[in-house]
Amino acid sequence: MTDATMIEAVGLTRRFGGFTAVKDVSARFERGKITSVIGPNGAGKSTFFNMLSGSLKPSNGRILFEGQDITGLAQHRFAPLGIAKSFQITSVFPQLSVLENVRLASQALVSRYDFWTPRARLEGLREIALGLLSEVGLEARADGVAGTLAHGEQRALEVTMALASRPRLLLLDEPTAGMSPEETVAMMALIRKLASERTIILVEHKMKLVMGVSDAIVVLHHGELIAAGTPDEIRGNEQVKRVYLGERQH
Numbered sequence: 001m002t003d004a005t006m007i008e009a010v011g012l013t014r015r016f017g018g019f020t021a022v023k024d025v026s027a028r029f030e031r032g033k034i035t036s037v038i039g040p041n042g043a044g045k046s047t048f049f050n051m052l053s054g055s056l057k058p059s060n061g062r063i064l065f066e067g068q069d070i071t072g073l074a075q076h077r078f079a080p081l082g083i084a085k086s087f088q089i090t091s092v093f094p095q096l097s098v099l100e101n102v103r104l105a106s107q108a109l110v111s112r113y114d115f116w117t118p119r120a121r122l123e124g125l126r127e128i129a130l131g132l133l134s135e136v137g138l139e140a141r142a143d144g145v146a147g148t149l150a151h152g153e154q155r156a157l158e159v160t161m162a163l164a165s166r167p168r169l170l171l172l173d174e175p176t177a178g179m180s181p182e183e184t185v186a187m188m189a190l191i192r193k194l195a196s197e198r199t200i201i202l203v204e205h206k207m208k209l210v211m212g213v214s215d216a217i218v219v220l221h222h223g224e225l226i227a228a229g230t231p232d233e234i235r236g237n238e239q240v241k242r243v244y245l246g247e248r249q250h
């Protein structure tokens with residue numbers, strides 16, 4: 001591992017019964033970069049993502065974060081390390097306001113500041129939540145009921161909640177799934193903006209979507225790593241072309 005590496009998978013494997021969803025994948029993800037993990041449906045992207053983000057234990061292999069072996073570490077220990085993944089929609093309380101949702105997600109962070117009075121703590125939480133909402137461009141929706149947001153805004157809210165733990169590494173699994181073309185453009189612009197201060201790993205099915213924003217791309221197919229390189233290298237890779245050829249293009 002070099003200093004540039006933030007997180008590294010070494011021979012990562014995950015089996016479900018007799019089926020191997022991710023097979024002996026080794027890959028490095030560099031600090032301060034956007035690295036996309038792409039591949040056709042069923043390639044093993046989400047399984048790989050879930051291992052990197054701590055919600056799924058590898059069958060074999062290791063995960064190194066800043067040189068530290070974090071393989072098999074309990075999920076709740078990932079946020080304190082500086083690793084966060086986009087929350088699933090199920091973690092958003094639809095009846096609460098957008099701001100309340102972000103405040104709840106920020107609470108773990110602020111509980112460190114024990115010297116604050118309860119009042120100051122609430123004010124502080126509000127400030128933090130509003131700051132995060134303005135970073136993702138949702139500040140105008142702060143008082144809206146979360147359940148009434150448009151789909152694209154809900155996904156942006158999930159990302160905001162992931163940011164509440166102040167991650168240095170942000171993991172996103174198909175953040176544009178189900179989005180309209182306009183919402184997709186907005187989300188990709190948001191990801192690029194967030195990347196100025198964080199390392200991002202973006203899992204995405206649609207190859208064309210990640211070409212413009214990625215510093216590096218890793219390609220999975222049938223659970224195996226078939227290519228890794230710059231967007232230009234991946235675009236010109238014959239095996240990658242073959243794998244994506246059968247698919248209706250995105």
Ligand code: ADP
Pocket residue numbers: 016019021039040041042043044045046047048
């Ligand atoms: P992708 O995200 O690239 O579409 P996944 O990682 O979701 O792929 O799935 C890879 C393969 O592993 C698929 O064939 C899928 O059916 C299988 N798989 C994923 N999760 C499980 C599970 N919990 N149990 C059994 N098979 C699974």
Ligand code: MG
Pocket residue numbers: 045046047
């Ligand atoms: Mg997936």
